[in-house]
């Protein structure tokens with residue numbers, strides 16, 4: 001009889017399903033090791049560099065041994081103040097940099113640790129789905145119960161939140177929001193946030209708003225901050241990130257702003273877990289906020305152009321696509337003929353045959369099945385190339401009987 005292994009994980013590990021993107025990533029890496037040129041529209045990992053002035057500042061500060069010491073865990077005071085100034089400038093929201101702002105090791109870390117501070121066994125968290133996985137699993141890991149609410153429109157989503165709160169005992173403790181939304185690219189208006197705050201007060205739940213794509217907006221659209229709504233600060237916090245706006249994804253710098261008590265709780269948890277962010281990165285972050293508005297605008301314009309190339313290419317393939325107004329992704333329903341195959345199988349076939357990586361909708365939960373998420377993180381030339389390779393691969397799949405014949409316009 002086989003002896004039972006000494007290695008036994010905690011029960012909470014059983015609640016974490018296999019990471020579906022892991023399979024795609026593994027296949028991508030194996031192909032690349034074999035020398036294949038995989039065009040990666042899978043992960044939202046920016047390819048463009050951080051602003052030059054920010055990198056220069058990092059290099060300068062790194063030479064100062066003072067920056068090599070443990071940093072201030074809650075974030076340098078000057079960075080917290082700069083974040084507050086940016087909120088005043090961009091949203092007309094006045095924040096106390098000492099009490100209402102906290103720096104985090106990217107927003108994903110902050111959000112995860114915040115769930116440990118707010119959520120525990122017996123608590124229910126409402127999360128729109130499909131979802132960026134940590135929006136669900138931060139609460140699951142913390143021991144909470146998650147109710148997934150189909151995203152539909154933000155207005156419909158809030159109607160369902162209201163319905164659930166009326167019928168559920170005990171009532172949900174937290175609502176997780178994320179606009180511009182990953183993966184669906186849904187947007188919130190200030191009215192949506194106003195309604196969310198009003199529901200939070202009525203049903204006494206807290207709100208965490210993930211604002212990672214605050215500045216990646218197109219066609220003149222401006223994404224509102226949750227904190228612009230009067231009373232938002234009474235019920236919740238907002239997370240921001242340097243990863244997308246400033247192409248600093250690998251630097252790991254983000255922040256949490258809003259309700260003072262929640263910020264204090266997050267600081268307490270983080271005080272046990274970590275020592276904060278390398279000071280040189282924090283100082284470079286101050287330069288980003290202070291001097292790089294033009295860089296951010298330029299970067300958003302680059303994403304917009306890539307979006308246009310990708311969306312018109314998908315239309316030529318006969319796909320029904322709605323160009324997003326914000327974010328780094330095109331969220332597109334698979335054509336009817338391809339849907340029976342499932343998004344995972346299609347993504348794997350596309351990778352195998354066409355050397356194009358895309359994120360299957362099922363990776364964001366079953367509500368995402370039938371969809372694909374394509375990230376705007378390759379240049380226009382490579383996006384065109386990806387579209388040609390997609391066309392060829394789909395043609396092959398149809399020829400081999402994996403899908404019925406499909407009408408596609410000639411590739412450009």
Ligand SMILES: Cc1ncc(COP(=O)(O)O)c(C=O)c1O
Pocket residue numbers: 044105106107108109132178182210212240241242243249253254
């Ligand atoms: C909605 C959303 N929130 C948070 C993150 C992670 O941001 P950060 O790099 O600040 O941890 C991402 C990254 O893809 C994201 O899509």
